[in-house]
Amino acid sequence: MTAAASHSPPSGFLARRLQGLRVWWTMLVICLEERLVYRGDFVLGTLMRFLPIVTQVFLWTAVFGATSSGSIAGYSRNDIVAYYLLTMVSRAFSSMPGLASGIARSIRDGSIKKYLVQPVDYVGYLLAARIAHKLVYYAVAILPFAGVFLFCREYFPPIPDWTTIGAFALSLVLSFLLGFFMEATLGMLGFWFLEVSSIVFAYMLVQYMLSGHMFPLDMLRGIPTGVAGVSVADVVRFLPFEYTAYFPAAVWLGKVQGAELVRSLLVEAAWVGVMIVACRIAWWRGTRRYSAFGG
Amino acid sequence: MTRYLSIFLTFARACLVRDMTFRANFVLECVTSLGWMAMNLAFYLLVFTFTPEIGLGTGWTKEPFFAFVATGLIINSIVQALFMPSAEELTEMVRTGGLDGILVQPLDAQFLLSMHRVDFSAFANGLVGVGLLCWAIPRLPQPPHPVAILLYPLLIACGVAILYSLVIMLAAATIHLGRNQSLYDFWFYLTNFSRYPAEIYSGPWGGPLRALCTFVIPILLVVNVPARVIAQPLTEQGGMMVAGTVFAAGAALVISRWVFQAALSKYRSASS
């Protein structure tokens, strides 16, 4: 698609934008067609992804059954179910399957060269492609998601006020950007390391645990770090990972409110900014290194 | 039989030689699977900071539960090491015609197709499992019964056999469907249910789920029965479970063999 776009280099800024828009639109249509062909597959696959949650829910139910108190780290059993389901929504925004490994591969096999030659911004192109993919994904995934959430509606607290919903939506958009730029930066390590798959795997491990995908991060509050008065949760709060799963879910459940909510959103936005800059630097230095040493 | 063993050892030797030529990769694979496992163990430790027991009155307190986890690690690492790599390759072999080369050899095709690759790095988790078991057993509320110690390896073997049968049937399905990217996913989602004690599946939804995963797809027998035998007091009901597991393992092997042969004969009559 980029190849098609670059055949006739457009002149003015507006023309270039229009051309970009057309590329983007073509991409969107192709993605949509692809998804629709496999829609049965896709619905089945999306539903299957909820299966691990079923096990987690039963596990926590058993844990609640064995404790006298009705709440763990501020979560009732229903909260836990709702939490896991909401992290699925966060992950639908922040997870970027194949992004880092795709970038690393195109560096390794040399196909990145064409982005160095063509008047296309590689990161911009990837972002557009990813947005297209995600939009189409939501268009189709909304059905299985809605089904599951409707089925589990008793576990959720009453629908929150508009401010919270707005903050939730904002946190999701930011989590998409954060996930994208973190993974893109990771993929660009391919300029320096031949094999980034192990780095990507390590990132996934840390991400899985510290994003809150595995359990609500509030549960780490009781775990001491060794430094007096500082819990593991206090450390994790300063990392970007929690914004890709825990934070949007916590916002919806009303775990983060008021000034704390505003502060957290600002921190998330700051992390997005940091990752954008990191990504730019990685691209800039990486391509310079690449053209100096030859791919 | 000895011939099959010696062929298997030749396979294993060849795979070891291969793994050792890509030593860095081998170490990385060990490390990543260990990392994944360590993370899960950390999660279990976290869970036990909130509760003394998983499920009220189930007996799955910390040490028995870690014996359970260890059993799961051992069984899964055996399956991952011996059978998964070959099964994952099967679709590729159908596509490229490598399957033809297997079918002309004077050996059982199922044996060749399900055991020709050994992934030694997968044994890393099993070793940790053995270590964890050695840590947990002396700390159990009651020491394991001598009979239980005798039964344990047998039940591990049964668990492996049940999982092997599942792998084989999934592989047979991929011969039919002609693709396998979902094989591993499906495997993951299915075995996911066997990761925790069966007692957690209770209530209006859990009961039927437990019955389904015990009697229809006996995935809940895989880890639960050996772990229960070693980590919990022997009961009469436990005896029934042991007998049932041995039976289920045998039945699973027979059925999976039948399914696999059917898939192969379909391949034989359908391809050109």
Next chain:
Amino acid sequence: MHNSSHPRTDAPREAGEPVIDVRGLAKEYRVFDKPEGLMASVTGLFNRKSRVVEALRGVDLRVEKGEFVAMLGPNGAGKTTFLKLLSGIITPTRGSATVLGSVPWERTDDFRRRFALVMGQRNQLWWDLPAAESFRLHKEIYRIDTPRFERTRDELVDLLDVRKLLLRPVRDLSLGERMKLELVAALLHEPEVLFLDEPTIGLDVVAQHSLHRFLAHVQAERQMTVILTTHYMKDVAALCKRLVVVTQGSILYDGSLEQIVDRFTSHKIVTLDLDAPPDRAAIDRLGFPCEIRGPQVILRIDRTRIADVLPGILRGQGVRDVSVEDVPLEEIVAEMFRSGSTAGTDGATGAPR
């Protein structure tokens, strides 16, 4: 020596059972309009649209011990299907076949130990390991005892001059080197029957040549029965006396290499070298199809008339040299492929419908 057992229609068969005996062998398979996606595949289990493709339409073939038979045909003619059937990889729709007295698709271990199949486009050796490891595995699978294994291996390895390749990972070898080692692996258990499916595909001329020499030698020495499928006339000319031409699942021709020329061409090609470019009209007056390339004239002359016509032509002015040749085999076979003609088969050896 392999020409001694050429099976003509009327040849007596008291020499014993043929090694390969195929009667009315047919293979049809269904092609499904493959539904995309998992769900579609699942629903497709119950309701599938398909059509039947006839890969092989009732083939008869008898091959005696020690024969080296070439099967020639365009892509999709059914050659590979035929070899797969004889190897027992797939089962036929109709017809019967015995190889070494066994029905291939019963796949007894005893039968599978007595033949070998080599596919030019497929790799049987372990990709990441030296070939020596694959050979060891072969030894186990085919239960070759150690002295025999070592003797055979050394002999084959020396014949192909590949000893130095044995300890290198197969992935580091060239296509030609790999093919040589594939052949060694296939011959380790000293099969009585060897099926070669396009063994020279993609090889350079040198590698092709050394494979030809090797195959001819081993086949003659062991009195192996070989069926070779190929696209290359060179393979056929170098190795086989008997040629089977297959198109669209049927045998078009089964007979000797020489006879195909007699049977399918009525003319010879006469090339004249003249002193100077000739007068077109003078050449046309001879009344034969012709082509003029500078001082060279190429005539197609009916073979029954050659003896009568040639002296007259040679008496003409300025003929410096003359050659009389058969129509090249490639041309004949290509013509057969194109026409898909069903004429000219030996009554008993081919029964196309």
